[in-house]
Amino acid sequence: MSFLTALRQYASKADPSSLPTSVLFTHTANSLTIFDAFPKATFHFLVLPRARPPLTVFELASLRTLLKGDKQRARQTIQALAEDAKQVRAMIEEEMVSRYGFKWEVWMGFHAVPSMEHLHLHVISSDLCSPSLKTKKHYNSFHPKLGFFLSLDDVLSWFDADPTFYSTMSVLKPTQYEPLLKETLSCWRCGRDFKNMPTLKAHLQEEWDKEAEREKTKAANKKRKHGSENSADSNSERDEHAPKRLQTGRPAPADSEEID
Template identity: 40%
Template structure:
């Protein structure tokens, strides 16, 4: 168990250091609130080309605590730049991922203090700070009602972001494609966070086999928020099993032989050694550049097919048929 956790953290240590350095500073406040969510989201393209330099300092603690720093800010809107902060509520914030692994990639964080939704203006928190260290801590340390409120609140904000992304997809590419929402079984940074990432995996920051395997929706390291929501409807024994089962044999073979529903958080580090494979068509690749070329080709083909369907039928999503 310990070795898997260490390896996963060490592999991403350089990126974590870079993110932490960025978090040491606050920058210009967000634009006026009259801006639409689509205008805010359109700035996602800036993530790949430039970053605003900070103008004043936010104290930083350990190297992996950049997200914790963001989550504990009393007023994120006045402390974080428009290139960092996407949305904020009394309970949650959404930020641009510093190293996006797809065309659209955001993180949803529970804020601390995390007030009860019945009294969002309260300065009291329904959970202690260490409960929000990661998904494992949240599942094991929080009470049933508290963890459900935190996870469902994060999922609710993720749903809002999904709609923003879909609107922007149509504006920029003319069609919508799949969006994945989930947690990493073993996170690289402190403070539980939910990834909202488009399933194209096209980005200059998508650089390594580890990046591919940490975000593969079919492997088990990336855990759908819907799966976690199902977990927390079960009893404590079931939740403990999802966290710790298989930790004594955290090798790749043992994990891959388990169905996704039986894999655990603690032993998921072995999954990062899985072969480099396209999760859409199962084609294997010997190196990441070849996989990236393949993903770009798949995206182009998906776009062509979607645009033809829209031209022929005037719609794309199956859900559109239900509303007719």
């Protein structure tokens, strides 16, 4: 199966549960959520709308094609994706707490210019710490303030904005967005610039380590304050309650140019 059209094949399945568990995370009547094959953060999923009438695979090819069609249907489709994505985010947060003792931000959004066919909403943890995050293009495509990563809330807000704003935003012209991927590498948290990926990646790891330290101290203080009445803490039960595997261990093909 071609890598570029794999998502469309998944989304066209009458029964998503027939997909391998290494691919499918969960599904609903409207969507399926798969593990990103090249996770760019500790947690990274794609939520895809299912290709079911009246929605066609042509309409669902991308955010651009969806927004070009019937506006009401586009809004409903994205709202349904949003609902399912929130469930996925909640599961990620639960897993964060159980595995790391705290939770951190999870972003939900679309790439302005997608690299794979079929609309997909990225649900990704904000650490951006992952061996598959290799290039400037990878990093900039998820930088939350750069403009290439369109947050779900922003996209939803276009529907309520002035119709001319909606039509302007829905053009999603590649030549307008692609240059953003070449911008200087800068930390999305502190704005510091970096000359190359290894130094940025080391910094992102430090940033996350600091956040982990802060959050764990906070949690410990809270626990101390509340006394020991809940001392049968979640740590001891961690394994029995561990939800379904949330991180994919699939190795990424070395030759991939995939920006997702």
